[in-house]
Amino acid sequence: xxxxxxxxxxxxxxxxxxxxxxxxxxxxxxxxxxxxxxxxxxxxxxxxxxxxxxxxxxxxxxxxxxxxxxxxxxxxxxxxxxxxxxxxxxxxxxxxxxxxxxxxxxxxxxxxxxxxxxxxxxxxxxxxxxxxxxxxx
Numbered sequence: 001x002x003x004x005x006x007x008x009x010x011x012x013x014x015x016x017x018x019x020x021x022x023x024x025x026x027x028x029x030x031x032x033x034x035x036x037x038x039x040x041x042x043x044x045x046x047x048x049x050x051x052x053x054x055x056x057x058x059x060x061x062x063x064x065x066x067x068x069x070x071x072x073x074x075x076x077x078x079x080x081x082x083x084x085x086x087x088x089x090x091x092x093x094x095x096x097x098x099x100x101x102x103x104x105x106x107x108x109x110x111x112x113x114x115x116x117x118x119x120x121x122x123x124x125x126x127x128x129x130x131x132x133x134x135x136x137x
Contacts, residue, residue, distance in 0.1 A: 002015075002033065004016050004018055004019050005018075006018060013034060013035035013037060013038060014034050014035075014038060015030055015033045015034060019033065053083070120133050120135075121133075122135065122137075123135040
Protein backbone atom coordinates (compact mmCIF):
# COMPACT_ATOMS: atom_id res chain seq x y z
CA UNK A 1 0.00 0.00 0.00
CA UNK A 2 2.60 2.60 1.16
CA UNK A 3 0.57 5.73 0.42
CA UNK A 4 -0.07 8.98 2.27
CA UNK A 5 -2.31 11.93 1.43
CA UNK A 6 0.65 14.34 1.36
CA UNK A 7 2.28 12.33 -1.47
CA UNK A 8 5.82 12.46 -0.05
CA UNK A 9 5.99 8.73 0.63
CA UNK A 10 4.95 7.88 -2.93
CA UNK A 11 7.38 10.31 -4.57
CA UNK A 12 10.49 9.64 -2.46
CA UNK A 13 10.00 6.09 -1.22
CA UNK A 14 10.76 7.21 2.35
CA UNK A 15 7.91 7.35 4.87
CA UNK A 16 6.84 10.92 5.63
CA UNK A 17 6.44 12.35 9.13
CA UNK A 18 2.74 11.42 9.17
CA UNK A 19 3.35 7.75 8.47
CA UNK A 20 6.38 7.56 10.77
CA UNK A 21 4.25 8.78 13.67
CA UNK A 22 1.67 6.08 12.91
CA UNK A 23 4.33 3.36 12.48
CA UNK A 24 6.01 4.33 15.76
CA UNK A 25 2.59 4.39 17.43
CA UNK A 26 2.10 0.78 16.35
CA UNK A 27 5.55 -0.08 17.78
CA UNK A 28 7.10 -1.09 14.45
CA UNK A 29 10.40 -0.15 12.77
CA UNK A 30 9.99 2.67 10.17
CA UNK A 31 13.00 1.41 8.19
CA UNK A 32 11.02 -1.64 7.17
CA UNK A 33 8.59 0.64 5.31
CA UNK A 34 11.19 2.43 3.19
CA UNK A 35 11.99 1.21 -0.32
CA UNK A 36 14.74 -1.37 -0.67
CA UNK A 37 16.96 1.22 -2.35
CA UNK A 38 17.37 3.10 0.95
CA UNK A 39 18.45 0.12 3.06
CA UNK A 40 21.97 -0.19 4.47
CA UNK A 41 22.45 -3.55 2.77
CA UNK A 42 21.64 -2.06 -0.66
CA UNK A 43 24.13 0.79 -0.01
CA UNK A 44 26.89 -1.64 0.96
CA UNK A 45 26.28 -3.76 -2.15
CA UNK A 46 26.60 -0.67 -4.33
CA UNK A 47 30.15 0.03 -3.15
CA UNK A 48 31.29 -3.56 -2.49
CA UNK A 49 33.76 -3.54 -5.41
CA UNK A 50 36.82 -1.31 -5.43
CA UNK A 51 36.79 1.69 -7.75
CA UNK A 52 40.09 2.40 -9.52
CA UNK A 53 41.13 5.33 -11.65
CA UNK A 54 41.69 4.23 -15.27
CA UNK A 55 45.34 5.36 -15.30
CA UNK A 56 46.51 3.75 -12.07
CA UNK A 57 48.49 0.54 -11.84
CA UNK A 58 46.08 -1.82 -10.17
CA UNK A 59 48.31 -4.86 -9.96
CA UNK A 60 45.36 -7.02 -11.02
CA UNK A 61 47.36 -9.02 -13.53
CA UNK A 62 50.04 -11.47 -12.41
CA UNK A 63 52.81 -10.20 -14.67
CA UNK A 64 55.97 -8.79 -13.16
CA UNK A 65 57.21 -5.22 -13.41
CA UNK A 66 60.01 -6.34 -15.75
CA UNK A 67 57.53 -7.43 -18.38
CA UNK A 68 55.71 -4.09 -18.18
CA UNK A 69 58.98 -2.16 -18.54
CA UNK A 70 59.98 -4.26 -21.56
CA UNK A 71 56.58 -3.74 -23.13
CA UNK A 72 56.79 0.03 -22.60
CA UNK A 73 60.28 0.15 -24.12
CA UNK A 74 59.05 -1.71 -27.19
CA UNK A 75 56.18 0.76 -27.59
CA UNK A 76 53.52 -1.93 -27.53
CA UNK A 77 52.03 -1.03 -24.17
CA UNK A 78 49.93 1.85 -22.97
CA UNK A 79 52.02 4.76 -21.71
CA UNK A 80 50.86 5.82 -18.24
CA UNK A 81 51.25 9.43 -17.30
CA UNK A 82 51.52 10.56 -13.72
CA UNK A 83 48.49 12.49 -12.57
CA UNK A 84 49.24 15.66 -10.68
CA UNK A 85 46.80 17.57 -8.47
CA UNK A 86 45.31 20.75 -9.94
CA UNK A 87 46.93 24.11 -9.30
CA UNK A 88 45.07 25.64 -6.38
CA UNK A 89 47.35 28.63 -5.75
CA UNK A 90 45.47 31.91 -5.82
CA UNK A 91 47.08 34.85 -7.58
CA UNK A 92 47.94 37.84 -5.44
CA UNK A 93 45.84 40.97 -5.46
CA UNK A 94 42.16 41.68 -5.60
CA UNK A 95 40.18 39.24 -7.77
CA UNK A 96 38.72 40.59 -11.00
CA UNK A 97 34.98 41.15 -11.26
CA UNK A 98 33.19 38.34 -13.01
CA UNK A 99 29.72 39.57 -13.68
CA UNK A 100 27.43 39.77 -16.66
CA UNK A 101 26.87 43.36 -17.70
CA UNK A 102 23.32 44.45 -18.41
CA UNK A 103 22.04 45.69 -21.76
CA UNK A 104 22.21 49.32 -20.64
CA UNK A 105 25.92 48.93 -19.81
CA UNK A 106 27.00 47.54 -23.20
CA UNK A 107 26.91 49.47 -26.48
CA UNK A 108 26.22 48.09 -29.99
CA UNK A 109 29.82 46.96 -30.56
CA UNK A 110 29.92 45.01 -27.28
CA UNK A 111 32.10 47.51 -25.41
CA UNK A 112 31.29 48.38 -21.83
CA UNK A 113 30.03 51.94 -21.46
CA UNK A 114 31.39 54.30 -18.86
CA UNK A 115 28.72 54.74 -16.22
CA UNK A 116 29.62 58.14 -14.83
CA UNK A 117 31.56 61.04 -16.30
CA UNK A 118 34.00 62.39 -13.74
CA UNK A 119 34.70 66.10 -13.57
CA UNK A 120 37.62 67.94 -12.05
CA UNK A 121 36.84 69.37 -8.59
CA UNK A 122 38.69 72.64 -9.31
CA UNK A 123 37.92 73.60 -12.90
CA UNK A 124 34.91 71.32 -13.57
CA UNK A 125 36.55 70.11 -16.79
CA UNK A 126 36.23 66.49 -17.99
CA UNK A 127 39.17 64.12 -18.37
CA UNK A 128 41.21 64.71 -15.24
CA UNK A 129 40.85 65.03 -11.47
CA UNK A 130 41.61 67.78 -8.97
CA UNK A 131 44.85 66.04 -8.06
CA UNK A 132 46.19 66.19 -11.65
CA UNK A 133 44.63 69.52 -12.66
CA UNK A 134 47.00 71.72 -14.69
CA UNK A 135 44.73 74.80 -14.84
CA UNK A 136 45.91 77.90 -12.97
CA UNK A 137 44.03 78.78 -9.81
